[in-house]
Amino acid sequence: MQKDLIAQSEKIGSLKQAPFISEEGDAFAAQLKKHKINQEEYKVLKTIVGRSPTLPELGVFSAMWSEHCSYKSSKIHLRKLPTEGPEVVVGPGENAGVVRLSGKLCIAFKMESHNHPSYIEPYQGAATGVGGILRDVFCMGARPVANLNSLRFGERTHPKTHYLFENVVKGVGDYGNCVGIPTVAGTVSFDKTYNGNILVNAMTCGTIHEDKIFKGYASGIHNLVVYVGSATGRDGIHGASMASDSFSSAQSGERSTVQVGDPFAEKLLLEATLEVLERGLVVGLQDMGAAGLTSSSFEMADRAGNGLYLNLDYVPARAQAMTAYELLLSESQERMLMCVEPSKWEALQECLKRWQLPFAIIGLVTEGGRMHIVKDGVLEVDVPVGPLAEQAPRYERPYEYLEKNYSDDETFRSTLAEIPFTDLLGKALDDTGFKTTIYKQYDHHIGNKTILGPKEEGAGLLWMKSDWANKGDEYIGLAVSTSCNERYCAQDPYTGAAQAVLKNYRSIVATGAKPLAVTDCLNYGNPEDPAVMGEIVAGIDGIGAACRALETPVVSGNVSLYNTTDGVSIAPTPMIGMVGKHPDVRNAVPAILKEKASIYWLKPKASKGSFGGSLAAKLLNASTTEHVPKLNFEAEKEAATTIQNLVQNKKIVAARDIGAGGMALSLQKMLLSKGFGGKFQLPGTTGPRDQNVIAFAEHSASYLIASKEPLDLDLTHLECHKLGEALAGQSEMSLGLATWPLADVTLRSKESLTI
């Protein structure tokens, strides 16, 4: 096979050349538009290729220079993010980031979006989103141990929401459940900003030995390029980017189809990949994700500075009469490209057969750094590998960022004060919901590691017993969280993005863990709109500021732009995923109360809270001039140290960060799941006028903690108020001046999220 391929690769000069695209008329303009290549970019393309491109070449450039693969609008801003730290082992640029947990035990993790496919076909879109992020993690040699997901849907009353919600949740669940990865935490919300653009962001964490992190290259001239996994169909080829004249009429019914996930194939690919890497059977390995065979082959060749010869006749195809264009750009799922030395080909074959995976040699590594792709004896692609990546467009898109003036909004506060407290609390519970109906569909304890799962309502916590960890770390834990408050980001894109980092920081801190590092998934609208570009720049700056202050570097990420329907962009949603290290999971505390205890409220000194982007403003359907909770990193860090110490000294039995809906909603949720009630004070109230304001205002660095013994904390930036005693067997609960029967709330919790 190798000899034959060498002979083929040496005879490229004598092959028939595929036709170049015509550069005339409207058809040409339409062609470029479909491929999202502008005139300037086309000029660069021609200097790289040295002539007019073939259609497959145009497709290759279109894919490699797409926003998704090249980050052309965001890269110059992403460079400003902090990416280094003592525990960072692999930073951005690889398939996933890696941080050290203990000794040689490291965590590879990343988050990715699958927004558009999930809106088109929610079940398969969500499922294949999970599949894609799993492959990013395991193709580095890491074994996935936890999945998380961040979901954003339109209003509950929107006609499409029910269908999208049910199917996305089922898709996420079925895929992860079948592969056998627990889904341990997540976030969901419903807002009209997502009526036409839902968000499905999936995150995976995997364990890996520090010395065995795989970064594959297509190195070694004449090493074999092997296609592994499911056969290629016309799945996910971007319909709009295809020239209509490249189809015959008979094929036109078979255009791009929905990507279909096969979790069983993924499980086989996972086990085979980890075995292949463990045994050192390959020199290169890359997931065929976005832009399929194109991106995987170019990336693998580019890293080694080599070229490749690929013969597409050998690619296992599922559909008939597939063109070079289609084979190169298909996004069929559960596929890998591997590069193997001939001496290890036998062993590799044995392994792939045992895992029942289809495979085929489709080419080899060549000298000279050019990509030669042949089909049916025709030279379809002949381009240099390096320049295609190096000269990818980078845009400093114009942006405008209008600093808004924020002020205390007395009108809003008086409106709020007039609404009955229990009405507000009820609406808040309905809006944020109880996630039981979602997480019951996710296997959250497979893997025998889940200490805190979705039922505990805070960050996920996994027990990472491992021979690779330091001695004495047998009860070390991995805390994981994902969140973003889109209302804060809509009100203030900079502070909102920083608050997204902080929200995760607090969730992780509340278990007793120490936050380590961040992955992000930046969901925004159209970057060609200067106002949206301004949101992106502000968001990245906000994330950067928070990550620097908290010493949680950003080690991986993903950008999803053009979340726009009918010219309307979504609210900025820089979704953050965070991992942390728990020193001893035996001491970890949940975010829900499981035994009777005194409840304390921890918040920054003299913090009055605010209502910009608050849940209260959403429930009143009111706009407000107020700012979102102000950043206060000193208070955040003091709160973190305080809670970490309390947890390690076993002084508290539960801790919950206070987010949307303020202290009142957090308190209710903390007590409700195990049926606790009681009488609680509302510190600072002077009468009915400030009952709602104090109860529902939102703060930075704010937590509820539950203790069985009196707490006497020595605090500099924070204040701590005892609210009261949580007791079992209560029929009522009261906060400040308001009293309400618990039965109503319990009923609401059962009915919520059955939209």
Add this chain to the structure above:
Amino acid sequence: MNYEVIVELKPEVLDTQGRAIKEALNRLGHEGLKSVKVQRRFVLEIADGVKDPAALVNQLAAEHLANSVAETFTAKRL
């Protein structure tokens, strides 16, 4: 030679999928719909040389494609 095998739940076993579809369609206002039964259809292509293809199809259906505890099947040549 193609054979068709249709597998469905026995009448006494609750068809939860069928019931859910029926209820959803009823909710959409199609009140005339009385029930929905979900079946699975397999098309088996049998090689020419096989001696008794119908018997093979029946055997495959009875032993593998349907679970006799809860399902029944019908098989016919296409």
Add this chain to the structure above:
Amino acid sequence: MTSSTQNAIGLVQFPGSNCDADCIEAFKRLFQIDLHLIWHEEHEIPAHIQGLILPGGFSYGDYLRSGALAAFSPIMQSVKKFAERGGAVLGICNGFQVLCESKLLPGTLLKNVQRKFVCEMTSLSVTSEGKSPWHKALAGKSYRVPIAHGEGNYYIDQAGLKKLQSQGQILFQYSDDKGQASATSNPNGTLLNIAGIVSENGRVMGMMPHPERASSELLGSDDGAAILKVFMDTALKA
């Protein structure tokens, strides 16, 4: 542990098994024994094996019915012979489905009545009629063990059910706090709240809940350890 005990429990791995690692980990942590792994393509159960575990997962992707494709794999023919010789077999979740599809246990597991995957902690009571070693060792207590499945709705026809009851083959039922198998404690529509059954000779046991996950207080419950222990004792006392 003697060396014979070390290797006496086998675990069958199908390509889509995904609870195998949890079983291996739990047996190591709880009993300090290594499970002997048997790949699905093997044809023989080694002679020294005294007990076999079929773990949870999606054996061959479960695209026909859960457990159906696995039931006809080469190794299952050997598992059948092993069981017929009186060997002890424990099928968990997908393993239970495989045992039913292989006819080593009666009945079958249908889709959950709510047509959704369900993952939650359940409480299991042990029926009082049975005489199997399982019943004897576990009776009188309830066990908190989690479930995670889409097809755990046990079904058998009336005649079959009568036989199960009269022979004391029902082992576990999903129960409420008071140990009653009530409608509200039924997570998936399963007949009579059945969560686990045993074979006529009492040596083959299948259950939908995952005892290997309920193997430490830290993981939410350690009640599964007792169930795994009975399996070990049953297997090794043969």
